[in-house]
Amino acid sequence: MSAFPRGAAALVGTATYGLGESPGLSSIDMAVHASVRALSACGLAPADVDGLFICLADDPLSGLTLAEYLGVQPKVLDNSRLGGSSFQMHLFWATLALAAGQCDVALIAYGSNQKTATGKLMTAAGLSGYESPYKALAPISSYALAVARHMHEFGTTRKHLAEVAVAARSWAKLNPEAVMRADLSIDDCLNARLVSSPLGLRDCCLVTDGAAAAVVVRAERARDLCRYPAYVLGAASSVTHRDISSMPDLTTTAAVQSAARAYAQAGIGVGDVDVVQLYDAFTINTIMLLEDLGFCAKGEGGAFVSGGRIAPGGELPVNTNGGGLSCVHPGMYGLFTLVEAARQIGGECGARQVPDVNIALAHGNGGVLSSQATVVLCSAAAL
Secondary structure (H helix, E strand, O other): OOOOOOOOEEEEEEEEEEOOOOOOOHHHHHHHHHHHHHHHHOOHHHHOEEEEEEEEEEEEOHHHHHHHHHHHOOOOOEOEEEEEEEHHHHHHHHHHHOOOOOOOEEEEEEOHHHHHOOOOOOOOOOOOOHHHHHHHOOOOOHHHHHHHHHHHHOOOHHHHHHHHHHHHHHHHHHOOOOOOOOOOHHHHHHHOOOOOEEEHHEOOOOOOEEEEEEEEEEEEHHHHHHHEEEEEEEEEEEEOOHHHOOOOOOOOOOHHHHHHHHHHHHHHOOOHOEEEEOOOOOOOHHHHHHOHHHOOOOOOHHHHHHHOOOOOOOOEEEEOOOHHHHHHOOOHHHHHHHHHHHHHHHHHHHHHOOOOEEEEEEEEEOOOOOOEEEEEEEHHOOO
């Protein structure tokens, strides 16, 4: 079996657009705005794109729509949807396509107007016929089950969850793009109304509009287009279930498998990672994923995130833009983890910039802890 093409491709242009509210714009409008910005950032134009990767919540043929909108005829097109982990897998396939010579410039894009269009979280992770009679809230009640089990098995507390939310807000306060930048305390989190016990309001991701895009090219071309490319060292995914009622273990996700393969491809260990960008749809995600990605042992995530360890100035910078909890969450957040990881490697993050970032991890979560995808990016120095 051939090996993953380690370091063969790199992100050379990234952009976000319309974080918060963008009245009057459709999801595809927003994706195009972000795409043009990302291409412009590396001196390219839509006409240069011959690989297109996108998925939208409100358009099952979004690949065709984006190609038409940009006026391009891509050689490679993919609008596969796995939920929030889709974009890590888009980068996986883009890297393989570039390495195989199937395309030269790959564009990964996403946009959503969920805030101004519906005002509520849009998700494909609805309830199955087995679950719907219980009148659970999708998807939050599914995550609440995972929280309750984690609390039962390991003694995790709501204060541990609050530590995640407060750390995310502390990063967001350093990010001028972040939607929520007001002060947030542990007590604020604990006193917030319950939404689906034991998850309270501050344990839940934002509901916003927003778009992001990333441009990927072969490594030999990357330095001509970008001063500090983010090279793709490893990328892998794994799936354990569709519905939460079929999850093999409510406290362990498929990130255990995806991370192991991504680390092996990249030739790194967790101790080599400088920054971590996780899909934090709910505060329990951060705790469980840090465990499953190997940063602490199973059951120790609550203690691990406490005391500011993942906040600005902490031992392990996590979700340095503020994450889905405080920066932005327009339906699916996965592409924003890649954008922030690339920006940290490029030294573009201003007040929230972590010094000397050479290896960044970007992890996506899809469905109800169902699909997990891990990407390892690096600077030229770490190739």
